[in-house]
Amino acid sequence: MILLGGDLFHENKPSRSTLYRTMNLLREYTLGDDPIALELLSDPYAESRSGTSFPFVNYEDANLNVSIPVFSIHGNHDDPQGLGQDGSLSALDILSAAGLLNYFGRVSLPSRDASRKRPASMSSSSGSGMMALRPVLLRKGTTRLALYGMGNIKDERISHELRERHVYMYRPAEAMDEWFQILVLHQNRASHNPKAYVPESMFDDSLHLVVWGHEHEQRVSPEAVMEKNYVISQPGSSIATSLSPGECVPKSVAIAHVKGKDCTVEPIALQTVRPFVMKDLSLPAEIRQAEIDPADRVAVTKLLRKHVELLIAEADARWHERHQHLPASERPPPMLPLVRLRVVYDTHLPLGNIARFGQEFTGRIANPKDVLQLKLHKDRRARNVHSAASVVPLEREMLPAEKLDRIDLSSLVLENVRAQQFDLLNAAQLQKSVMGYIEKDEREAIESFVTDSLRHVERQLAGQHMQEMELQSELQRICAQQAAGDDEPHSPMS
Numbered sequence: 001m002i003l004l005g006g007d008l009f010h011e012n013k014p015s016r017s018t019l020y021r022t023m024n025l026l027r028e029y030t031l032g033d034d035p036i037a038l039e040l041l042s043d044p045y046a047e048s049r050s051g052t053s054f055p056f057v058n059y060e061d062a063n064l065n066v067s068i069p070v071f072s073i074h075g076n077h078d079d080p081q082g083l084g085q086d087g088s089l090s091a092l093d094i095l096s097a098a099g100l101l102n103y104f105g106r107v108s109l110p111s112r113d114a115s116r117k118r119p120a121s122m123s124s125s126s127g128s129g130m131m132a133l134r135p136v137l138l139r140k141g142t143t144r145l146a147l148y149g150m151g152n153i154k155d156e157r158i159s160h161e162l163r164e165r166h167v168y169m170y171r172p173a174e175a176m177d178e179w180f181q182i183l184v185l186h187q188n189r190a191s192h193n194p195k196a197y198v199p200e201s202m203f204d205d206s207l208h209l210v211v212w213g214h215e216h217e218q219r220v221s222p223e224a225v226m227e228k229n230y231v232i233s234q235p236g237s238s239i240a241t242s243l244s245p246g247e248c249v250p251k252s253v254a255i256a257h258v259k260g261k262d263c264t265v266e267p268i269a270l271q272t273v274r275p276f277v278m279k280d281l282s283l284p285a286e287i288r289q290a291e292i293d294p295a296d297r298v299a300v301t302k303l304l305r306k307h308v309e310l311l312i313a314e315a316d317a318r319w320h321e322r323h324q325h326l327p328a329s330e331r332p333p334p335m336l337p338l339v340r341l342r343v344v345y346d347t348h349l350p351l352g353n354i355a356r357f358g359q360e361f362t363g364r365i366a367n368p369k370d371v372l373q374l375k376l377h378k379d380r381r382a383r384n385v386h387s388a389a390s391v392v393p394l395e396r397e398m399l400p401a402e403k404l405d406r407i408d409l410s411s412l413v414l415e416n417v418r419a420q421q422f423d424l425l426n427a428a429q430l431q432k433s434v435m436g437y438i439e440k441d442e443r444e445a446i447e448s449f450v451t452d453s454l455r456h457v458e459r460q461l462a463g464q465h466m467q468e469m470e471l472q473s474e475l476q477r478i479c480a481q482q483a484a485g486d487d488e489p490h491s492p493m494s
Contacts, residue, residue, distance in 0.1 A: 001038060001138075002030075002068060003256075005213025006075025006152055006186030009091050010241065014078075019091065026100040032067035041144075041172075042137035047104050049093070057136070058099045066099075071136070073105035074151040075186040075213060080106065081436065082444070105149025105184065107131055130168040131161055135181070137172055143259055146172055146179045148207075152186040152214065154432070155196035162202040169204050180261050181206055186213035189234065200225045200232060209233065209256065209263055217246045220254045220267045233265050240276040243340040243370065248278055271322065274366060275315040275337040281307055283345045301357065304341065308371060311339045312364060336366040342373045425453050 009018065036059050044055035059066035072092060074080065080088035095101040108131075135146035148169065150158075161167055172179050188197040189212055203210060207230040209222070218236035225232060235254055240247040251273045255266045281304075284294075292299040315337030323331045339361075358368035365371060413431050429449060436445035457478055466474060 002070040003147075003182075003184060003211065004070065004072035005184050005211055005235065006073050007077045007213065007237075008072055008075075009078040012078060012081060012091070014091050019094065023095065023098060023100055026070065026095065030068040030070055030100065031065055033065055034067035036066065036069065037140050038069065039139045040137070041139055042135065046134060047102075047106070047136075049087075052097075054099075056096060056104070057102050058096075061099060064099045069102060070100070071102045071104060071147065071149075073149040073184055073186060073213070074103070076152040079152050102136075104136055104147075105151040107133065107150055107153065130166055133167065133169045133183075135170065135172070137179075144172070144175065144179045145258060146181040148181065148183040150183065150185040150187075155188045155193075155198065158187060159195060159198055162198065169206070171206060178261075180208050180258050180263065182209045182211060182256075183207050183230075184211045184213065189215045201228055203228070203230065205229050208261065211235070216241060216244075218249050218252055220252050220265065222263075222265050238270060239273055240338055243276070243278065243338060243367070243373070245278060248276055271326075272332050272335070274335045275319050276340075277311045277315045277318070277337060278340040278342065279307065279311055280342045281344065283343050304343065304357070304372065305360075307341055308339060308361065311341065312337065312361075315339065336364065338367050339365045339371050340367075340373060341371060342375065344375050346376070425450065429453075 008022070011018075014022070038059075040057055040060055044057045044060040047056040048054070054061050054063075057069070058064050059069050074090045074092055078091050080090040080093070082088050090103070092101060092103040096103040133148050133150060135148045138145040138147060171181075183203060185198070189200065191197045191199075200210075205228060210230055210232045212232055212234040215234055216237040217234065219232075219234040220236065222231035222233050233254065233256070235252065236249075237247070238251055238253065240251075251270045252267045253270060254268060257264045257266065283300075286303060287294050287300070290299075290303055292303065294300065316334070319334055319337070358365075358371045361368045361371060413434050430446075433445040433449040460478060461471070461474065464470075464474070
């Protein structure tokens with residue numbers, strides 16, 4: 001079986017061409033007459049959507065011939081969206097309905113007002129206010145596997161639910177101690193924000209292996225967690241999804257060999273990943289060493305071009321080194337490399353149009369339009385310490401290309417939302433709705449959020465029969481609660 005940790009698609013609404021190619025590959029390589037040795041022991045309809053009569057595990061469907069089952073959770077890029085007749089939908093739902101993929105790990109979040117009691121039975125969990133994780137139970141020979149999935153949830157929310165012990169994991173009723181238990185999740189592992197990541201030690205001791213999606217850094221070899229019984233494997237991204245240092249390392253997948261309660265993880269280096277090379281360049285130091293005039297546009301451009309050429313040569317050498325062990329007939333054709341030259345400058349940079357600089361590398365590299373990344377080096381000690389930390393300051397001396405590159409659209413939206421003083425609306429959740437409209441084309445996101453927020457306020461005020469002064473006081477209390485909850489994990493949409 002193949003196990004995916006989310007973000008099968010980079011876009012929430014993949015293009016028709018992308019969806020076609022994905023379905024074509026899944027049909028080509030996962031359907032067939034080869035027998036499957038995995039026996040499903042749990043309910044094959046447990047993750048099926050309402051209104052469907054076929055099982056969510058495709059090889060349990062008598063109408064399909066599956067030779068390699070694929071199980072996947074959703075990530076933050078292909079998460080379910082929408083409020084239509086069929087509820088929120090992900091691109092994975094389309095693949096699941098087509099019988100090409102087994103989509104699991106959709107977790108229902110308890111409402112803000114739900115009571116927090118552990119369910120007495122599986123049937124009573126829906127109203128318990130707990131996040132319930134039910135495993136897919138598989139068996140091969142004498143090895144039993146309990147596969148838990150948790151698709152991407154807003155990091156602040158899942159961090160809060162885990163800290164408050166609101167996540168409930170169902171365990172097999174029979175031979176409880178004989179199961180090898182795997183959890184697949186897609187969340188922040190790095191603690192960039194103390195409230196927006198999942199600590200490694202937050203999970204139940206009954207687990208044996210945690211497969212951590214979302215993080216792009218390749219750390220596929222299992223890592224022990226202090227005072228915990230489980231280990232963590234972080235495969236990282238299979239391709240370079242951003243031009244950052246963490247994407248430069250070789251990409252790998254892994255085969256997890258599970259026998260009984262023993263597990264070994266075998267990394268498999270990917271051979272057809274597009275090469276990616278990066279270099280940081282201090283332009284003032286290079287100019288001094290080359291003894292050229294910093295105002296000489298031709299000389300500076302020639303200097304930068306030389307460094308790009310060296311990076312292209314390095315990428316070509318890496319590609320040939322990676323495939324030199326293969327017979328000539330089996331070597332894949334060379335791929336155009338990704339090249340990023342990060343240039344730090346401290347004065348006016350006489351380059352003109354950055355895109356025009358990269359045009360001469362068209363056909364030689366995959367990213368000619370953004371081969372250069374510019375960064376103005378300036379003494380920051382004089383910066384106003386009271387300036388907003390969430391918005392990146394833009395210096396007057398910055399080139400337009402760097403200004404566009406450094407703008408954080410999400411932070412700008414949040415700053416402007418807070419400035420409007422929408423007292424009855426949670427600013428952080430409104431920001432999330434606006435970003436959903438912008439980035440994921442969710443046209444009903446803002447309207448739905450406002451409607452749900454007002455309904456939440458109406459429920460709080462209903463049946464209280466207050467005088468005008470009491471009503472005003474209650475509204476002020478709700479406004480204060482919303483203002484204090486900007487960074488809290490709950491929302492009326494949960």
